[in-house]
Each structure stands twice: as structure tokens, then as C-alpha cells.
Amino acid sequence: MRRRSLIVGAAALPFASAAKADAFPNGPFRIIVPFGPGSATDQSARNVAEGLNKAFGVPAVVENKPGANGAIAADVAAKAKPDGQTIFVCSNTAAASNVALMKSLPYDPLKDFDPVTIIGRAPVFMIVNPKIEAKTAGEFVALCKRQPGKINFGSGSASTRISGELLKAKAGIDMLHVPYKSTPAALQDTMAGHVQMCFADPVTSLPQVKAGTVRCLGVGSRGRYPLTPDIPTLIEQGIPDFGLMTWTGILMPRGVPQPVMAKLREAMLRAITDPAYVERQAQGGSEIAPCTPEEMRRIMVAEIELYREMMKVAGIEPE
Incomplete structure (x- = not known):
């Protein structure tokens, strides 16, 4: 009897897990942003919040936590419970370049987070x-x-x-x-x-x-930016090899269950590829550039190395 009860309990586990995933979300979403209201990252976060509200029918609250080049917000997001309710919408600063810019960080963007997608990109x-x-x-x-x-x-x-x-x-x-x-x-x-x-x-x-x-x-792009073709690049004006892009992306605290992550990613991609949003961002000068989680991680790794090299060129020591 004991053996039978154990078997029944084990067999029930997948169903319990599925039921838990079906119950997601269990309350309002918390979207952490490392910059103040009005920033490009904040605007992207509010669009994601609207998309999540439409998809799941629960509120999505944006929390602006500026300071320390995004490290304050990233630390809070990294330590959040990985249940899918806390989302980190950030720029390449917190997601990658802080690793090169700062001597020590309270978080590791590659180890403490799982990438979801890049939202948009633009030159400086x-x-x-x-x-x-x-x-x-x-x-x-x-x-x-x-x-x-x-x-x-x-x-x-x-x-x-x-x-x-x-x-x-x-x-x-x-x-x-x-x-x-x-x-x-x-x-x-x-x-x-x-x-x-x-x-x-x-x-x-x-x-x-x-x-x-x-x-x-x-x-600051290597060729004229398609959305502002009338503005010359710094390179063509005599500033050699000046090419820097900014981007906004979505990270989740490491360990969010895969079924939950899949639901979230689907809802987020729907929000950022909505034609009205894409057009609105284009008018503001940002190209929507969704990618796979694997592609985003590769971009983050490459960005860290790029900024390390840029800092050497500029003569900046990590702070």
C-alpha cells in the first residue's frame, strides 16, 4: 500500500505542475525599469505592461528605480522570486555594459537572468x-x-x-x-x-x-540610420570609427519555469510587434528588433567585450 501511494503521488506531480502553470499569473505583474519616466526604456516597459494586461487580464505595474547606471534596479530584479511575476525591462547598460564599466556589481547579467528578447535598437x-x-x-x-x-x-x-x-x-x-x-x-x-x-x-x-x-x-552609427537619413554620421564628419548602438531588452530572474516563460514571451512578442507600436517607435527613431533568447545572450556577451575595448580606447578605468 505504501509503495502504491508513492507511485500515485509521483504520477500526480506532472499534473500538479501543469495546473500551477495554468493558474499563472497569480497576481499583478511587477515591471522593474532602471531609468526614470520618459526614458526609452521606460516607454518600452509601459508598452510591455499594456500588452501583459491585455494578454492576462491583470495589472502590470512599472517601477522606476534609477541610479548606479541601472545596477540598483538590476539587483532588485535579480533577487526577485523567479515565478514570472517580476520582469526586468532594461537597456544594454544594465544587461551588459555595466560588466565592463564597473569593478563590482551586486548582480551578474549572464548568470542571474534568463534573456527573453531584445525590444528595439538605435544609435546614439x-x-x-x-x-x-x-x-x-x-x-x-x-x-x-x-x-x-x-x-x-x-x-x-x-x-x-x-x-x-x-x-x-x-x-x-x-x-x-x-x-x-x-x-x-x-x-x-x-x-x-x-x-x-x-x-x-x-x-x-x-x-x-x-x-x-x-x-x-x-x-553614432556606421552608416546613416534608416529612420533619420538626413542626419550625417559622426564618422562621415571626421570622427574615426565611431559606432555605438543602444538597445532595450527583457530579462527574467533566472529559474522561471519554462511553461510560464513561454506564455510570457508570446505575450511580450505580440506587444512589441503590434503594427501601431512599431510605427510609433519608428516615428520616435527606434527600430523594433525582436530576437530569440539565445541570440540575446550572444549579443550581451559581445556587448561586454565591445565596451571593454571601447573603455581601453577612451582610457577609462572601471569604477
């Missing part, structure tokens, strides 16, 4: 206050050379920090770095003239470029 844009007497990247470089150490550049992420430092190294200029908790904050101070220049993603900066509150001097 070189943005200046409209009162700056420079209409091109070359004129800005000449201005910096006339005033060494007097021009400030703001950054709100590892990508935008490295962009500014790389410009300094490639153009042979001296600028003062001013860190911010988010790209919108750095852009806001560029608009106000508190800093003269910043690098930003197009989702955040293009509306201001179109409004004339800031000026874009160049794009």
Missing part, C-alpha cells in the same frame, strides 16, 4: 544646446579645442557616458563629464544650458530635435 545621437556655436560635429570639436576643459557633457547611462569619452579620445578634445540618473535628465539639462552636450537615444531626443529645443550634430 550627439545633442547640443541650440545656443552652442556649432552646426556640425567638426565645428563642435573645434570649439572644444579652443576651450579645453570648459565644455560639459552629460550622460545618463553607460552607453552615453562611453559615447562622450569616446568622442574625447577620437577627436582629441577635453570635456568635463557630468553624470545623471537618466538620459531624459541629461537631455533636460542640455536643453536648459546647464551642460552643453549629451549623447542620447533617438526615442528620448528626436522630439526635442524636431521642436528645436536642442540640435543634433550627428548619429
